[in-house]
Amino acid sequence: MKLRTLLLGAVAATAFAPAAFAERGSDGDVKVLYWQAVSIMNPYLSSGTKDIEASSMVIEPLGRFNETGAMVPWLVDEIPTVTNGGVSADLTSITWKIKDGLTWSDGSAFTAEDVKFTADYCMDPDGGCQQLAKFDGVSSIEVLDPLTVKVTFERAMPNPYGPFMGAESPILQKAQFENCTGANAPTCSTENFYPVGTGPFVVEDFRPNDVITFKANDKFRDPAKPAFATMTLKGGGDVTSAARAVLETAEFDYAWNLQLAPDVLNSIAEGGKGQTVSAFGTLVERLEMNLTNPSAELPAETRATVAEPHPFLSDIRVRKALSMAIDRELLVEVGYGRAGRPTCNLVPAPAMFASDNTECFTQDLEGAKALLEEAGYVDSDGDGVREKDGVKLAILYQTSTNAVRQDFQLLIKDWWRQIGVETELRNIEGAVFFGGDPGSPDTFQKFYADVEMYANNFAGTDPQPYLAMYRCGNEPKPSSQWLGANINRYCDPEYDKLIDELGQTGELEKRAELAKKMNEMLTKESYTIVPLVDRGRVSAHSNSLGGVILNTWDSELWNVADWHRVK
Amino acid sequence: MTDAPPPIQALQDKVPSAPPRSQWLDVWSQFRKHSGAMVGAGFLVFITLFVLVGPYIWTLDAQALNMRARDIRPIYTALWDSGAKVDWAHPLGSDNLGRDGLSQLIAGGRSSLAVGWAAMVLTLVIGTTVGVLSGFVRKLDGPLMRLTDLFLSLPILPLLLVAVTFFRQPLRAAFGPEGGMFVLIVTVVALTSWMPTARIVRGDILALKEREFVLAARSIGTRPLHIILRHLLPNVLSPIMVSATLGLATAIITESALSFLGVGFPSDFPTWGKMLADAVPRMEDFPERVLLPGVAISLTVLAVNYLGDGLRDALDPRTRGR
Incomplete structure (x- = not known):
């Protein structure tokens, strides 16, 4: 037991070191297993956690919640608050300032127009948007300049962080989804399966309810990330076999949401090929x-x-x-x-x-x-x-x-x-x-x-x-x-x-x-x-996968850009 | 004065070669020839003593939790796995909350057997009464058989849910939480399983009452009640015995299904069926928790089946002596 703890400690200690020196795509392929298969890459058309999480690697919100539930700026420089003037004193509006120089994976610039389009897309009365609750109370969205967008609410909102925060509310590219609004939204299968995003990965091949392959986004804002050149996201199966595939056989690097009895999970974890993480x-x-x-x-x-x-x-x-x-x-x-x-x-x-x-x-x-x-x-x-x-x-x-x-x-x-x-x-x-x-x-x-x-x-x-x-x-x-x-x-x-x-x-x-x-x-x-x-919630990752921080407030794959191979 | 001529030898009554035997002695000697029935009866006596006297010999409380002694394997596991966690204080192991396996088996057997026997007896009483009445009394035949059809079409689980909703509170007030549930379960199981018995008995009675010996009994003025008790019932004993054995098994299984749905006994009240249902998720690691109550249920049902088989053979004068 002591030896094992020592080894684990050593693994943990080396886990952080290579991340800083890694270059994009140097770590090959990472295999992720979701026992509920992914069927769409657009969270506005699905309320399934698996769909929201898979899409979070491609399309991103302005701000995310970290593992403690605190807000972290993502595509912006800071989270607007009353103190920094981003939220009006009467709590009826919030103004987001987008990071300079962001680009979509197709090379075009990311602007406030895309943000406004996303809100209009979801709030379209014919659309049947699954994340409409995130836009509750929004009366208008204004583009103040190409990098500034202002959300105005009908009433004072003590918590104005519904729109554009968290994995349920990522930004869609206006150029791609322009013709997919309202009743057309579900019919745009190419757009919904292969969204253009700002995230660390782009979809290479999408097979609904089966396997999705991703490749690193070569336009991603951090030139050193992601460490993996490709990702394979396999869907389907059952919880027990998902746990075994990571903890016992290490066929996969990551398995999501393992709701198993503690003694059952422990006996699988004795396989020693991986470890469980909980949040x-x-x-x-x-x-x-x-x-x-x-x-x-x-x-x-x-x-x-x-x-x-x-x-x-x-x-x-x-x-x-x-x-x-x-x-x-x-x-x-x-x-x-x-x-x-x-x-x-x-x-x-x-x-x-x-x-x-x-x-x-x-x-x-x-x-x-x-x-x-x-x-x-x-x-x-x-x-x-x-x-x-x-x-x-x-x-x-x-x-x-x-x-x-x-x-x-x-x-x-x-x-x-x-x-x-x-x-x-x-x-x-x-x-x-x-x-x-x-x-x-x-x-x-x-x-x-x-x-x-x-x-x-x-x-x-x-x-x-x-x-x-x-x-x-x-x-x-x-x-x-x-x-x-x-x-x-x-x-x-x-x-x-x-x-x-x-x-x-x-x-x-x-x-x-x-x-x-x-x-x-x-x-x-x-x-x-x-x-x-x-x-x-408990998930599991193989011993050779580093950088996993389990998060229950946002997508489990929220920091997938930081994942890397432990050598 | 002349002596009466000696009776013709051939017509002379034979002197009995053995002293006369009572009917029940015959039954017993026939029963003893059925080795399955003897084993079954032996096991039934054993299991009954096990649950009745057991608690006085093995005094551990079945419901006492002991977190320091949980997940202990039965003693016999040590035979092939020397590293297994075994303890003579818990010869049949303990469960994930440290409750002793042996005392749970005893306590569970008490409730399961009590429910099984009580429901079975009640089923037989209702089923036989309805069957005999509808077979014997022509006027009652139609209404009673339609009533049987009505009960046959009742789905047991929804009925139970309704019954629990309505009668749980009053029965609980009258008999306590466990006693009230016992009465409720036994009644509902009996109310929903007497129909096959009634139909079989009716069929047999219909055939029997046209036979000559019933006509003879009627012609010497035997009253209907006596005809039923002396001439009809003993002749339909065999199908009743078969239903009885099946009824016991059904009652034990139904009780466990109810506990599983949460409308049965309180969750801390052990029964064999509940022990079985609780153990299923950990079947791989602790097979004994499924095997022990499962084997107990199977053996009891099997024993009752064999006992019934033997009794039927012994009670039927046509098969006796063969």
């Missing part, structure tokens, strides 16, 4: 505490609604004790391995929005017991279950049917038993649990249980809509057909004020501060939501 986004597996009473004895109109507070979970000390009893490290080890890490946060990322709250990492059974004692819950009748005023700490704990979730249920039940809380487990078929049918008593919105467990995340890097879900009155209730995102029935006027403030704040630092505060109000200050595991 984390915003998906958090959590326990939701029901603040209202789900008892079946209550009438249907008030059961699990704010009219009936929960008999014991409305006491913060009980909720906190339940959280303290959990050993999150062990949950990760059992359920997710490399694809998970413990978290105490509802918003675990991007780094600037994530609170540094780690106090829940240490399991404290004694502390939990003491807290329950303090709250007046004692085991007076000697049956191992604490009670107060005739109310027993008996919890119905539900989740969807899934092997990992059932293992979690067993472990958590065991810990709760040790602090004197009785737990009844229930698992519901995922289609029903997440189905949202107002007629079914088993949906997660109806929450006819005391505690439930599932995972949720937010799209993009801005947590505002996600945190705004916990507004008073946004809870599922009979009058709203049990729709609503405030699953816990949380209500705090202070919190609502912060939601409003966040909606009017444009400065990133201030927004981050507010988001952290709101996250803490929901987690460590109230234990309404008890986060367990931050679930990430």
Whole structure:
């Protein structure tokens, strides 16, 4: 084991050295495996991750998100902000200044006209653009000069980084796509399969749903990159064989998104021909505490609604004790391995929005017991279950049917038993649990249980809509057909004020501060939501491939220009 | 006064060569000749004792988690793989959360066998009653057989989902989470699997009730209930036995399908079917977790099948003595 660590260290140390001296195309061919095959190279016509990621090597956005979720300038010199004047003070416009001297892979100049064309292409009412959400609220795009473009919004946008940011919103060449707008867009197969781009590679041969071959873009802005002369991107197969092809046989250099059980992935990784890399986004597996009473004895109109507070979970000390009893490290080890890490946060990322709250990492059974004692819950009748005023700490704990979730249920039940809380487990078929049918008593919105467990995340890097879900009155209730995102029935006027403030704040630092505060109000200050595991993504690359930085905020292939052969 | 002439030798009654035997002794001696049935009965006794007495001998709690002792292989793996992680404290290994394999097998067998037997008995009672009534009482034949058709067309899984939705809460309140689910599963399995039994029994009764011995019984004034109990039921015992053996297997398998869908017992309540379903993803690395409950289910069903076969032969006077 030690020898292996040393060797890996040596590999890592040499990994960075050759990159600086490499010249374009010196490292031959790189083979990438996507177990979902790529069918188009235009992300505006497909919402499939595989299509978006494959196209990200050819066409690029103005700015990208890096592995921490922070914005990095890509085809511009800097990210426009309120501070540098790129975003207007009233948050209604953003002005991008394009890098000087950029060219397309066909040699023509990259101008602001191309940027404006891209927006018009996607916002064409006949087009059916898959990334229209990125252009939400845009009222006009103006070309101020050949290298400056201004996006104006209908209203104040605290987060104006929708258009032209990230792999979902790259720039198309106007000259190429001019005749492919509106209803014609899907019919232009040559354009959609062989886009002209600014990225490190250009498509040489495209076979839909099978293999794509790329060659290095000889007009790429960095003369030393990419290190590979060609790339072969093979699609199809299944996850397990993709993992084997990289980790066991090294037939391929890179395999994407390996959703496998940790022990299965580990046994494949013992092949030793490659290594797994993981990166984390915003998906958090959590326990939701029901603040209202789900008892079946209550009438249907008030059961699990704010009219009936929960008999014991409305006491913060009980909720906190339940959280303290959990050993999150062990949950990760059992359920997710490399694809998970413990978290105490509802918003675990991007780094600037994530609170540094780690106090829940240490399991404290004694502390939990003491807290329950303090709250007046004692085991007076000697049956191992604490009670107060005739109310027993008996919890119905539900989740969807899934092997990992059932293992979690067993472990958590065991810990709760040790602090004197009785737990009844229930698992519901995922289609029903997440189905949202107002007629079914088993949906997660109806929450006819005391505690439930599932995972949720937010799209993009801005947590505002996600945190705004916990507004008073946004809870599922009979009058709203049990729709609503405030699953816990949380209500705090202070919190609502912060939601409003966040909606009017444009400065990133201030927004981050507010988001952290709101996250803490929901987690460590109230234990309404008890986060367990931050679930990430695992990919694998061969030992001879260097420069891989896994990124969940943008395309996994975002830095493919830096990939190189480790010698 | 003259003595009565001696009876003709040939017409003289033979003195019984052996003392008279009861019917059940005959049944038993016939049963013992069926070696499959004897092995089956032996195994069934063994497995029943295993799940009933087992927990008192092997006292480890089936639901206790022990993260320090997880993924232990069964002792026998050491025979061919000396590096395997084995421990005499867990002779049949432990699962990925450190629950003991042997005590899980015992606890799982308890629930599986209980569900299997209870559902089977209920199936037989409903199926035989409906079959006998519709075969014997002409007026009831039409309605009961249409009812059978109706039940045959019911899809079991959607029905169960509806039943769980409606009855889970009240049953849980009355019998507790596990007891309530037991009642629900047994009832639903029985309600959806009695139809083949009813049809077979009806067919046999229809044929039997026209036979001479039934006519004879009727002519000496035997009441219908007695005709059914004394003359008809013993004669349809063989098809009932066959349905019974099939019913036990169906009940165990249905229960495991339900657990898999998440509408069965709570997920921490072990049953053989659930152990099997849970172990499938790690089948390659830990084949014993699939094999042990799988073999237990198969052997139990096989044993019941052989037992039924032997009983049928033994109970049928026409095959007895052959």
